[in-house]
Amino acid sequence: MSTPDADPGLDDLLRPLAPQVVGVLTRRYGDFDMAEDAVQEALLDAAAQWPADGVPRNPRGWLIQVASRRMVELVRGEQARRSREDRAAGLEPTDRLTTPAADEEDAAGRDDTLTLLFLCCHPSLSRPSAIALTLRSVGGLTTGEIARAFLVPEATMGQRISRAKQRIKASGVPFGMPAEKDREERLAAVLHVLYLIFNEGYATSGGPELRRVELSAEAIRLTRAVRATLPDDSEVAGLLALMLLTNARGAARTGPSGELIPLAEQDRSLWDAGAIAEGIALVTAALPRGPVGPYQVQAAIAAVHDEAAMAGDTDWPQILALYGVLEQVSPSPVVSLNRAVAAAMVHGPAAGLRLVDGLTARGELKDHYRVHVVRAHLLEMAGEREAAREQYLLAAGRTASLPERHYLTLRAARLGAKPASG
Template identity: 60%
Template structure:
């Protein structure tokens, strides 16, 4: 078994084992710690002794013993049992049910902030260690550990039961789950800070979890749409940077390097999602991504269709970023002046004040319109406003290209 397959197996099993323990013992915080210890034991023992015939049962056995040891605070018993754990028979009654979706709902409890929801999801459902999550979000491990601990305490204090909510609450919690996965993927696809443009491990983890949710809720149009959006976007990853790590914009990417297998899968999922009775923002965003993927060359992009889709998205999920992206499509379908006029409507939005995306798009449209001095100024301001070093280098290079000679 390859190292990657080994990691994928553990991450698939982590929420299943955790669900089993929580159903049996009802202690989310203690169970989560016990499962993490069992996973750690597996990473040490399995490469040497081989993966057991029933890896899920092995992890459940080990985690159950660790939890019992914690509850009894019996150090001597723990040492004796740890020595014989691997040889023990798997206990009866380990269910075959997959509680991943229930755990996702629990980790995205409304009592938690989005940052805490993300951290707890990656820890409890994704199987990432605290150190891995801290590295991904460029914070000290102690800070991330405290965030995860507070999140578990808040879930406990909220008294949430380990079951899927019903009715309106279920729909609201599902939207929170999808939003968390969307945020994780976005951070992986375009890192908000640091030297690298993307963090492929986070993007892959978001896709894996989205596949899990889709497997359990295949009829939900937004679940299908989100998975499609991730696949279609991730398909372009290899073309987004040069060998030196510099950003390559969409219209300059070598589309022959796009992952056609992911594009084909994502496109089929888009068709399925759009057949749903209700239309949500992830479905529309996926349709936009599919339209881009359908163009073999940048100049073949169906910009009128993309603009029409952004109009729909702006109506069902109004957001300044949607308007900003529509401005790009409008400039392509009409002229740069039309896009600039639409951007001007965002100048009074406090959410966009000084945002590097607004500055960079305005710079791009000013460049297209022939205002090189204005483009230079806005490219420079955009470069100073982003914490991503890859984006900084790209924006500074664009500024250098349009810099006035006098």
């Protein structure tokens, strides 16, 4: 949770507490929707009061007390507006939950972050709704922050979050970890949502910014929280490794004016060596444990890139082999497109272009701008400057990211110029 002028240190304290307090109130009162609203108000109170009054001795306990009072106010307001005495009665906590001992246990007790993540990634929700709800309820971001990150009006995002909470309520799912038979599928959904949040932060899909650092950082923080609860899960470790290894290049990915710098041209001295070392250690430990999943394989590919001191040192045969494994573990057109690039780096651009042509012949990614980017890159490698220029321009016209559009247009312009003689 943050406000425009929030103290970064206070922000770092409040973010991990937000889902814990939402979990306490949801367990205590049985209404996730109202619990989430009450906690958001308590977080705003903390952001306003703590800088002046000091951080309380027990920040979690303070938030639980304030959010509980807000919860009672919300219940009473609902009762007055809609005459829903039965609803208010149903939200009254039991004696067990309101005893001092229970309050003390909640103030210092268990962390419900993973349970809340499972709830926000409920299978009845669309991926955009699950992402928005996760960022608000588990990440503690305000609706306005989430709306700005995804370039939609705040009212639109508010409606999306409200509908998501109502859908969860209508499903009747209790607050708690899913049954053992459903847990693996639900965990896969949680990891996928975190992966999408990270990707939107690292490579923003639209607008003037190439990156939204706060989103990728939040995805890493939440994935760390999942791993703290499930330390032996290889795919959780693989996802965290993938995020760290990818995010480590972030500072080198943009130039002084915010322009995109491709991987092969980046100043690798700017890469985060600590994050790379942690990511490599995670994936190295995870792969032998098995079973091997897509996040582990993608992390292994990222590790090969990060281990190369210079672009020319990249072990492309190993990357090509790993993409072959990834196609077996988690086939998708995007994976096949990336394998085409690796094949071109090992066997030459003609080999990569044949794979791209095979993809588009099957109707896969036919009009996606990434196909044109890859085809342009491979045609440029093959010395076909005019054909490459046309593909760069097609890609530029199809991307919603302004920095990418600028980069692709410049590439096309450079190819349109006559090559230097002599």
